[in-house]
Amino acid sequence: MSSAARKIVKPLVLVGLMGCGKSSVGRRLASQLGVEFVDTDDEIAKAAGMSIPEIFTELGEAAFRDGEVKVISRLLSGAPKVMATGGGAFISPLVRAEIDRVGTSIWLRGDLETLWGRVEGKTSRPLLNTDNPKQVLANLMDARYPTYALADITVETHANNTHEVVVDDIIKALARTHD
Ligand code: S3P
Numbered sequence: 001m002s003s004a005a006r007k008i009v010k011p012l013v014l015v016g017l018m019g020c021g022k023s024s025v026g027r028r029l030a031s032q033l034g035v036e037f038v039d040t041d042d043e044i045a046k047a048a049g050m051s052i053p054e055i056f057t058e059l060g061e062a063a064f065r066d067g068e069v070k071v072i073s074r075l076l077s078g079a080p081k082v083m084a085t086g087g088g089a090f091i092s093p094l095v096r097a098e099i100d101r102v103g104t105s106i107w108l109r110g111d112l113e114t115l116w117g118r119v120e121g122k123t124s125r126p127l128l129n130t131d132n133p134k135q136v137l138a139n140l141m142d143a144r145y146p147t148y149a150l151a152d153i154t155v156e157t158h159a160n161n162t163h164e165v166v167v168d169d170i171i172k173a174l175a176r177t178h179d
Pocket of ligand 1: 016017018019022041052085086087088089124125126127
């Protein structure tokens with residue numbers, strides 16, 4: 001076990017808007033810390049036997065949100081690991097309370113152009129399958145950033161800093177906390 005991994009006593013939960021890099025950064029962070037990585041959207045899809053867009057279309061967003069609470073609560077209760085959550089997870093008061101109780105939340109904050117550059121043209125995000133997805137993303141930023149700001153740690157991500165830099169910033173921030 002690396003010296004960094006010995007410091008992980010709680011799950012590290014990456015939160016933030018679509019395109020902020022939670023999965024890529026999370027995978028890299030977990031490997032650097034020598035702990036397991038899970039993507040909660042992948043686990044929700046696995047549990048439902050459907051993709052995220054299929055869950056939204058066939059069961060509706062409310063069913064997806066129910067699954068999100070259950071799956072994230074289950075994953076939080078296991079061994080400390082790195083978790084990438086879907087963009088809406090930390091906005092749910094129930095999920096946020098669970099994350100606060102058990103884990104350390106880390107917000108990857110990005111500006112609109114950075115996030116848009118990463119999600120543009122992709123069809124895997126049901127909330128952006130609209131006539132003006134960039135405007136939807138901008139509206140979600142306005143609505144959600146005050147809540148993401150409640151995270152224990154905030155790290156900046158932008159087009160010019162690589163995921164490696166973001167991982168380093170997270171590890172430095174963790175070293176400054178007692179979690
Ligand atoms: C959502 C973000 C998605 C996924 C779902 C809903 C959201 O995850 O959970 O489409 O509400 O912002 P990513 O943030 O990983 O794209």
